[in-house]
Amino acid sequence: MAELQEVQITEEKPLLPGQTPEVAKTHSVETPYGSVTFTVYGTPKPKRPAILTYHDVGLNYKSCFQSLFQFGDMQEIIQNFVRVHVDAPGMEEGAPVFPVGYQYPSLDQLADMIPCILQYLNFSTIIGIGVGAGAYILSRYALNHQDTVEGLVLINIDPNAKGWMDWAAHKLTGLTSSISEMILGHLFSQEELSGNSELIQKYRNIITHAPNLDNIELYWNSYNNRRDLNFERGGDITLKCPVMLVVGDQAPHEDAVVECNSKLDPTQTSFLKMADSGGQPQLTQPGKLTEAIKYFLQGMGYMASSCMTRLSRSRTASLTSAASIDGSRSRSRTMSQSSESGTLSSGAPGHTMEVSC
Ligand code: BEZ
Secondary structure (H helix, E strand, C coil): CCCCCCCCCCCCCCCCCCCCCCCEEEEEEEECCEEEEEEEECCCCCCCCEEEEECCCCCCHHHHHHHHHCCHHHHHHHCCCCEEEEECCCCCCCCCCCCCCCCCCCHHHHHHHHHHHHHHHCCCCEEEEEECHHHHHHHHHHHHCHHHEEEEEEECCCCCCCCHHHHHHHHHHHHHCCHHHHHHHHHCCHHHHHHCCHHHHHHHHHHHCCCCHHHHHHHHHHHHCCCCCCCCCCCCCCCCCCEEEEEECCCCCHHHHHHHHHHCCCCCEEEEEECCCCCCHHHHCHHHHHHHHHHHHHHCCCCCHHHCCHHHHHCCCEEEECCCCCCCCCCCEEEEECCCCCCEEECCCCEEEECCC
8 A cells, every 4th residue: 555645835825927026235234243244125114113034043044034025925014114134144145154263153242233234224123033043133132122123023932041951962963963964953853854855955955065064053053052041921031022933833943932932921922833834934834924924013003904915815814812913912822823724723712803804
């Protein structure tokens, strides 16, 4: 009997004819911790924050975010915002390899570079979207500059410093695995890696053959040496803005994100666990993530319901939430996405919004 194999299908919805990607402009600024490169898409919109992204280890802004930002349904969101995509130092395309002995910035120092970028662009507030190390960096930035962060979408965040058990496991893995395999194990689940889909082959190829692999290792070391963010529910160290935590239900960082959710302010935090999703939902499920981001922005008052896509309307999308969608955030929200219906629904009974306009 033929064996049934599970195949992970990546959502695809390219730009429509006439939907051309906006022109990008790449800049570099000097900061106390070295130069940082970022790419700006779109033009600043009055009274709106910029969307600022920060990518994970092993990636750059394009390999991390292009699938999401060029997804067809994402266009009606991002056309309302200027976007700033930061490349961690040495990760930008064509970056030269740092000289031996170069002191790569810590994640805290990478966060401290962000004000230089915003000052250069004359932008006052942001909505951050970060993955992995990028999610940590944006959280650290938000802790230090809370007045400038209107919202955060944090994918695969691990706010904890490595404990000695993690270090021991890391060292043991390092004895038998290459840096690129360790980074792939950080980005993707073991099931995804052994499934060796086209996506995995593509990212394995990108990372293994990266001309800046030595730089990537430096960013990886900074990630592994991160300090604890020390989030504490009800304590002083917490994110004050609306936060959407995102993790795939088969992601390597699922437990860390669940724990992070338990430490943040439940009135400000939504938790989205994506069904049938591995380590990089922004690559494999850009459609579902787009829809969640749309609801998140709508909750912040940035997406009028008239902007809901035909996609959402035809699905009669329902967001069941313990808080209302109008921005009044009274209780914690947990959203779990059903892969079949594409709806967002709450684990707990509560206010239900039917979108049909
Ligand atoms: C954007 O439109 O913001 C974008 C386009 C390509 C890659 C990443 C982002």
